Amino acid sequence: MTIVSIILTLLIIVGLVIPMGNYMASVFSDNTTKLDKLFHPVEKWIYKLGGIKNNNQNWKQYALSMLTANAFMILLVYLIFRMQGHLPLNPGNIAGMSPDLAFNTAISFMTNTNLQHYSGESGLSLLSQLIAIVYMMFVAPATALAVAIAFIKGLAGKNIGNFFIDFTKSITRILLPIAFVTSFLFIALGVPQTFETTTEATTLEGAEQVIATGPIGSFLSIKELGNNGGGYVGVNSAHPFENPNAISNIMQIILMFLLPASIPITYGRLVGNKKQGKVLLISMSLIFLVFLSTSLYQEYQGNPALTALGISAENGSMEGKEVRLGIAQSVFYAITTTATETGAVNTMHDTLTPISGMLSLANMLLNTVFGGVGSGFINIMMYVLIAVFISGLMVGRTPEFLGKKIEGKEMKLIAITMLISPCLILVGSALALFTPLGSEGISNPSFHGLTQVLYEFTSSVNNNGSGFEGLGDATPFWNISTGIAMFIGRYFPLITMLAVSGSLAAKNIVPETAGTFKTDTSLFGGLFIGTVFIVGALTFFPVLVLGPIAEFLTW
Template structure:
């Protein structure tokens, strides 16, 4: 009963918060009055004036150019901080400068909203790097995602795309900063450290010395989860008691991970002027989430099939790699939430999940539509919605329409290229890693293939979690995953923004009796079918050779 409540309570809270949060986000980006105007309005105007930002509308090329160039400059700045952190203040533990390829990987990782970490959190960065570089990117990266998702929705619904700089700033001031500020105090209240004091040296009961790391963790943790960042202040991430002390902090982390991403369907419905469309997408994604959660829980509670065949009592499920204070239920739920929301935080080691439990985490990232990350994932959701409309139109011999705009060859070519880039970024480097650098993969056979596949899937999907044990802090892994993270992040953003710009330029087509409505249960079924047929089958051969083959070999 307790395990059931640990699962149902956070899921219910997220469902209840999704609609009001979504309506607030829509209000903020439609520039309607909110309760935060008096607080942040003057701050925003000051930033606009200091930065010379004109609050005019940009076309898709200007919006995309502003996004890519701004993010490139920020990557360069934080790379420099990582390279010289040993000479900067707020470094009481005397952390050394980052090695060039690791600094390259880390700078791209956090700016791409991936937070893949090829270093141990507490020993790889100084306090200054954690606060000025990492936390800075933990705000600007999700703000970038949210801004472009809003621009994409505007374009689809026939509105001007807006201004990237204005949307970036409002994403921080109206959404991320207020919620993260409050959440930080809650985390500190339940025991998460928030200090600039150095690590503590303690004496163990045997008389040995133990170094206990600490730092400004509370403020780091709140935006880590809310912004779907996921990088850990400590090497073991949210499995560390200072980063996740108890069941309250664990539940709050999951709620924060899902808060904005589950709200965006309702934001879309409000901005499209058809709330039912948003509800259909929300329910469709919720169904996928519940199915994946059910499969994960079933697999983890079933435990290791080899031990079961030997008659070893495994009634509590597979506890390998899991924290005792969370158990199987909250560990499985967390693994599904963090990959469904493309956050990447972990409170259990995904490498130790059962083969099917691991398959669910990889599958969520490959699809990137089970709610998806803060903005970028929802763009993928709308992409699959357009694909569903297009396929339906072809079946009845009618030019497909989406939100009153004809879907024609130009848009579908852009979407086709967008769909092909992710499999290419995942499968090609995985094959290279397995063929050329097998010594960095710590597990033999099928599990070793999954280990490499997971690393590049996590990189391409802007997730950042990993099958730990991989020898990833090498030149090959740092450079290859850095490139994959960058292309996986920005390529699809630009192409889908081009789709929005193309549809925005078209005249609205009046709705007729032959128009395929996108606010019905039938459309929800078509959307789910498109995700499964087009998305899942793309990666089916790879997962057959990895987690599915491993599962079959373990079965007695």
């Protein structure tokens, strides 16, 4: 039955991505649509209030607008976190965050990472949850989606538009309407929605218990839809208030997939090649299915050490998993949340078997198995352009993509972009393992401890936010180091790939010939998958051997 539920969930997602992708294409098209009558009056008022003019920007202006707006918002929420002890809507009298924790949290949520070095219900006031956290859960994915659309338009040779207009449309026409509707669905399933931050209850044994509550229903919908992942409560979606039953669990998985899996369809519509978008969607889906099936198989094998003690494989694999949901739904959630760079968890990833933990880690390292809203698709297109370049070299032709030649300037930018993530992850992990400030936080010795550190930096750099747990990361070292990693890992690729798009947009279209390599075929899909694993996976293979693979071999 559990496997059937996974198959049905995937079929629902398949049925949603094409209409959702077509809808997003209509939102960001330059043509007048029926949607304008509904949304334009509100957007017109926002544009007037913000002094936004409907003018087209070049890629430099677009990138500067994005970076400036995000930097201002980071500063704004940083001040809220620091001063929350003196601000209203703080019934728990929670003190302001320390400078390093406020720095980490502000960057974390603005970069769509949602790495939490605090416990949700006890680390933030109600005002901070509503005004800062939920606010960033909308503006962070809207930022990445706007940049992704500009990137796609540049590849298609169109005007990339205005950042503030794309940013506004991402919220008003996509994120806000869907989050509003799904909030009511979650509330109907039993997720609390109240301004009361605590509820007192008497247990069956007669003890008094204080239970954290709050406006969790509205928080939960944008948490999953925007690939944010941060939890209102510390244990995230393992808590019955954030994930009351199997239906809410499936809804969360669907929301995590909805936008990242739909963007390839949007891309196909905007560049005028629907088949190419479908090839990318199928390619990513195949990688996801291989990772999911392998992880499920490994978890059902259990822990050999526990099996030797007479504990069944299934019972041995239940450590750290939610009993209400079981192994299959826990593993499905873990692979989904890391594939979509959401970071929400309904099980502790630290307790996954070594291979399952490695596959969740690999999802983040590759950042191409769908990836987060917007930013994941830009990373996918980086590998697409690498695949096109390699194929051109193999046949002795200047590589072409969408009628534009890919030359030295573009490949230099792509090479730098490709190297930034490994450098941040591997250098950061090495520094943490080398210094007492980092190594003192490791709770498990040997191979598993190395994986804890690697997972933390990977989750930070690639904007996932989930934790392997067991790592004592609420320290100035981890707050500052991962904060810097999150900032660079987020904005550097967005800007450099936007520059690639701007460079290609300025080139003349090369007429297609019999020798032009087709990028909308199954052959190219296979080449794309091969490029992801050869270029991406091999970069991290040595450190994976030292961590999860070595742990698996020594079980």
